[in-house]
Amino acid sequence: MTAARPAWLDRARDAILAADQGYFATFAPPPEGGQRSSVMILFGPSAGSAGGSGGTSVGGSAGSGEDVVLTERAHTLRTQPGDISFPGGKREPSDTSAAAAALRETQEEVGIDPATIDVVATLPDIYLSPRQFVVTPVLGWWREPGPLDAVDPVEVHRAVRAPLADLLDPAARFTVSHPSGYRGPGFEFDGLFVWGFTAGLLSAVLDFGGLTVPWDRSVERPLPDRYRPGGPQDALTKTATEGRA
Template sequence: MSEGSPAAGAKAFARPRPAWIDHAHERISSADSGFFDRFAPPPDGGRRSSVLILFGPNEAGGEDVVLTERAHTLRTQPGDISFPGGKREPHDASDAAAALRETQEEVGIDPATIEVVAELPDIYLSPRRFVVTPVLAWWREPGHVDDIDPAEVHRAVRAPLADLLDPAARFTVTHPSGYVGPGFEFDGLFVWGFTAGLLSAVLDFGGLTVPWDRSVERPLPDRYQPGGRRDALTQTATEGRA
């Protein structure tokens, strides 16, 4: 069984967060330009939401990241691969609190087992006027990710970074709209758009990225564009913000 599978996430150990996560945060904070600047929100902002980029230790001695496959019955981005998270509610004390609450609701992870490292710069998803705060976090007491809310999540995995960083698992995603962006594949999951761009940026800033062949291109599978639907970053790119 893959260590990234839901059943393999039994809580058995805890480990301090690795230095590369803090290094990623420091480099993002001091960067003059890059991924986060390209998608900075406009002055008038938009509806607030947040996602949790949750890394944790695995039994192989490395780290993994929690990814979810959105429920196939959702009206927006059905079946897309994402980080857990969602809309900030009035009772949420912060964007990080919203991400922790949504993660617990979607995949059953106890917020008490998570260390919030930082709220990263906001990203604007123009089609729906969402201002998304990525929350960088460390799961110091990793456990199962199979306590999902089926109305929101089809399945969740703990994807090992060693697998995601393997050059054989990386490629450039293309779309007839003109979108070009990084892609990952793990356990049958095609990771692209907002999630892949954000994950790739954090891994780059953390100094983990292994050289990969960016000339290897794969078109966006039809299942991710029913009725002509386009991912938020795809539309953003075509509007000239990328």
């Protein structure tokens, strides 16, 4: 069953693309660029609502509204093992666009048929300087939800459909602190700790869409030990810290 795209998603797209250039300038790629990659920020009708089925519904009973597809990276990966991320990866020569790369990676990682996804917008590039990656976020609507699974166990430990009602709950939100001085938005649900690049992008889309519920930004939580300096997330933290300096 096809689900109609919610108005807030179009509102988020329009607001992001119309935002003052300074909002994105902090993370804009340098002239020489870097290795190209894409991530899919994919929203869909929550499991149990019209068109929703399959996958893991995080945080309890299904209901109306929307959810977002997130992955827990395989714990055996050399970089960012166990991190929570959006589906995505590097752009291949066969990919005709950043959106095509995001759609392909989403299918390969979690088994979602690209034909069931509407590409809502290709958002401005973000540069991750330590690894010299130019990441293009792609905003998508999963109009015909189906099964969701960790198709590629080498890359993905599990895939979840996280209801926005859970993510927007003020009790699930906090400010993440890092010994390097980094501070940024964080979410925690179903035992998963979301921070850094993924949390920042998700928080921005929710803000631009007008969905954010006021939450106490003074509530500060340190990173788990695995993200401490020298850990797998250290390079990403340095990127965010440098960009905000």
